[in-house]
Amino acid sequence: MxxxxxxxxxxxxxxxxxxxxxxxxxxxxxxxxxxxxxxxxxxxxxxxxxxxxxxxxxxxxxxxxxxxxxxxxxxxxxxxxxxxxxxxxxxxxxxxxxxxxxxxxxxxxxxxxxxxxxxxxYPPGIIPREYTLGGDCSCYYPGRIVKLTLNGSEEGVDYELLRGGIKVSTLSGTGGALTFRATNAGTYTVRAVRGEVSRSMNGSVKLNESPVFGGRLSLVNPNPVVIPPDGGHAEIPFSFTGSASEIIPLLQEVAVSCCSGESSYWNSSFLFACGQTGTNTGKFIVVAGPNLSDTDLESRFVLDTQATYGILELVQPNGGMLCVADVRGGGEIASGSTATVSLSAQQPLVLYRLYCNDSLVTEHSGGTFTGLTSYGHYRIQAAYDGHEAWMNGSVGVWPAITRYTTGGGGVQTNSRPVEITLGGSEPGLTYRLLCGSTVVSTLSGTGSALRFSVSSPGVYRIEAGLQDYYVAMSGSAEVCLNTTVGYSPSHSYTVARTYLTASGDTWRESVRYSDGLGRPLQDVQVSASPDGGSDLIQPYVYGRGGRVEKSFLPYAGLGNLGNFDAGFSAASNWSVYGASEQSYAFSVTEYDGSPSNRVTKQTGPGSAWHAAGKGVTTAYGYNGADEVRLYRVSSDGGLVRSGYYAAGRLEKTTVTDEDGLVTESFTDNDGKTVLTVSLNGTDRLETYSVYDALGRVRWVLPPEASHRLGAGTDT
Incomplete structure (x- = not known):
């Protein structure tokens, strides 16, 4: 130096x-x-x-x-x-x-x-570059946080905010604009420093307090003002000197600034507003939500440092909570109308969320929601300061449902369905038929009358609604069983009564209805079902030549009471087997067309067989040469091989089951089975039956014995 x-x-x-x-x-x-x-x-x-x-x-x-x-x-x-x-x-x-x-x-x-x-x-890069400082100082009040912006910066450079030449704060350069926070009146500048080299930035900002805050405002009542822990509001009167047109708008602008978090003294969780009440009087309005923290909340606003009561101070003790209120409103609304859902009470500044069927509809700080058109269950949730609470209960909003009249019903005979009617219906609604508390069936509204079909006795009523909201229609309808035993005179019949007690006061009845040729058409066991209210009915159907070609399974006929059931072929009779099986509750027998009425195919009950075309097939013929061995019984009972049956001497029956397994049987002129063959691929499992002169079976040769004996002639 x-x-x-x-x-x-x-x-x-x-x-x-x-x-x-x-x-x-x-x-x-x-x-x-x-x-x-x-x-x-x-x-x-x-x-x-x-x-x-x-x-x-x-x-x-x-x-x-x-x-x-x-x-x-x-x-x-x-x-x-x-x-x-x-x-x-x-x-x-x-x-x-x-x-x-x-x-x-x-x-x-x-x-x-x-x-x-x-x-x-200096060499390049040593002197900090010049940037310009600016900021909005149009409405400065004590404690306001004013943002001062430097329109650029360099990395590696420190930028010092100066008030009256004295350093207030420092920010490091980022390569972009920098924002400083100033809270006191004065003239602000920025100095850039890189090592031992510094440079003053362009521009300056001067913060001057408005004359309004210079001895012209005063609170009427002493401080502090206490807000309840669960939230509330307070009105604080003040007086002023000077023009109201100048002071009131400025205070309103200041209130907005405080609520925006621009005051270092004011807690922005408190809502702040002001208005004029007289020529030289006004009032501040402070609103606070519940204090859910563990500490008391405090806030203040410096109106005038020269007045006796120039500082507005507020305190809200801790211990507040989200209060649970009742959800109200809702109900049925006519087409084109809207519904309202509200709370019995609400807290200030709390956010209320409206849900319909657990989906958020809207949210705002009021506890009343209007203009609702969606149908469903409405609930309200309160939220504040990171806490949430569901309000008590829920209400529904539903369409206005017309109560139409229920009709129909009556006496049920022979298991025939009975009709229950409703005088009208509305599109968009579901109508359900109930017997007791059980839903029997449902229909969609069409704008016209509805018809339900029932097959069981009982008292029926109809409800209309949507989602899980249903209202009862007017009236009800009863279906009763015909309990009087009767027999159909249109067919010949035979009644058999079986007594169950020695006194003869208890019995069972069965009825057989026959055609003009005496063939059975129906077997009816009266009230034989486990519930005691249904008959067991076995129908018979004949084809060409008077043969039974279709055999139905028995079924229960509710309320049949011994009568002939003309509706025996309806698939609904076998609904107990399920919708996919009820149409296949029968077996089919096919014949060869000869006078012998020989069966060629049988298909059992069940959709698996009928839909696939599977059944048991039977083919008829005669034995061939060297196909069936001939065995005899000697006078002493011994087994004697005697070669083969001559061709055409035995009847041959070939049976193929549903799985394709084949069985052959050979019978003689007396109808005795001589040989049974089970085919397993290429293997033949042969079982022989050997008869004596009196037609008695003396020997049975299983497949292994038959194989070992082989063919030949014993001398």
Missing amino acids: KSVFLFLCFVVLTLTSQGQNFPRLDLSDNGHVIELDGDEYYFLMRARVDRTFDAREAIFQINDWLEARSYMWLFAVDFEMKSSSDLEGFFVFEVQPNQGSDMRRCVFPSLLSNGYLEIHQ
Whole structure:
């Protein structure tokens, strides 16, 4: 430092001694140093001049002076006089970039002020770049947090916010704009610092308190104001002097600013507003939600530091809770109308969410929801400060349902369905028929009358609705069974009664209905079902030639009471087997068409056989030569091989079951089975039966014995 000081003294003495070569200027307005970055091309130098000043001559003198001292890296190019003064202005200098690693230095004499001005040009990137500070200070009040914005920054540079030249805060450069927070009145500037090099940024912001806060406002009542823990509101009167048109709008703007979190004193969880009540009076309105924290909440607003009651203070003790209220409203609404759902009570600032069938519909801070058109169950949830609570109960919103009249019913005979009617219906609704509390069937509304078919006795009623909301239609209908046993005179019948007790007071009856040829048409066992209310009915169906070609399984006829059931072939008779099986509750027998009525195929009951066309097939023929061995029984009972039966001597029957397994049987003229063959692939499993002269079975040869004996003739 000592060597630098000595150098500067030498330079000043030298410049002073050579002052006749440099224009007479006062350069003190620039400070002692102008610092330039290495890549700057121009800079401005302020100057005060005397009456003898000639700008053109001064530029020539400066450049000659620079050239004489080998300062070839800067050059004066212009001078502009201030419009407000003919003795003040600034020189414009052109600067060559500093591509080196050392700082350049030039010293100008300030002859009119007996001083000097240094010009320092650093290598590129050393001097912080210039940016501009700005901010909105149109409505400043005590404690307001004003955002001051620097429109740019560099990484590696610290930016100091100064109030009246005193550092308030520091932000590190990010490469983008920076935002400072100012809370006190004063003039703010920003200084950029990189290492030991600093630079003042352009612009400044002055925060001045409005005159409104300078002794013109006063609270009427003492502080503090206490808000209940569960939330509430308070009205605080105040008085003012001056124009209401000036003061009230400003206070309203301040209230909005406080609620937006722009005050360092005000807790923004409190809602703040104000209004005028008289010529020179007004009131502040403070609203707070429940205090759900573990600490008391406090807030204040400085109206006027000079008034007796110039600070508005509020306190809300902890211990608050989300209060549970009852959900009300809803109901049935006519087409084109809307419904309202509300709460019996609500808390200020609490957010209420409306749900329909557990889906969020809308949310707001009021506990009343209007204009609802969607049908369903509505619930309300309260939310505040991270806490949630469901309100008590729920209500439904449903269409206005017309109560039509139920009719029909009557006496059920022979298991015939009985019709239940409803005088009308509405599209979009579901109508369900109930017997007791059991839903029997449902129909969709068509806009016309509805008809239900029932097959069981009981008292029936109809409900209409949607989702899980149903209302009863008017009236009910009863279906009764015909309990009088009767016999159908349209067919010949025979009644057999079986007595179950010796006294003869308990019995069972069965009825056989026959056609004109005496063939059975139906066997009816009266009330023989386990429930005692149904007959067991066995129908018979005959084909061509009077043969039974279709044999139905027995079924239960509710309320048949011994009558002939003309609807015996309806698939619903066998609904107990399920919808997919009830149409196949019979077996089919096919014949060969000969007088012998020989069966060629039998298909058993069940959809698996009928749908696949599977059954038991039977083919008829005679034995071939050398196909069936001939065995005899000797007089002493021994087994004798006697060769083979001659071709055509035995009847051959071939049976193939549903799985394709084949069985052959051979019978003689007396109808006795001589040989049974089971085919298993290419293997023949033969079982022989050997008879004596009296037709008695004396020998049975299983497949293994038959195989070992083989063919031949015993002598």
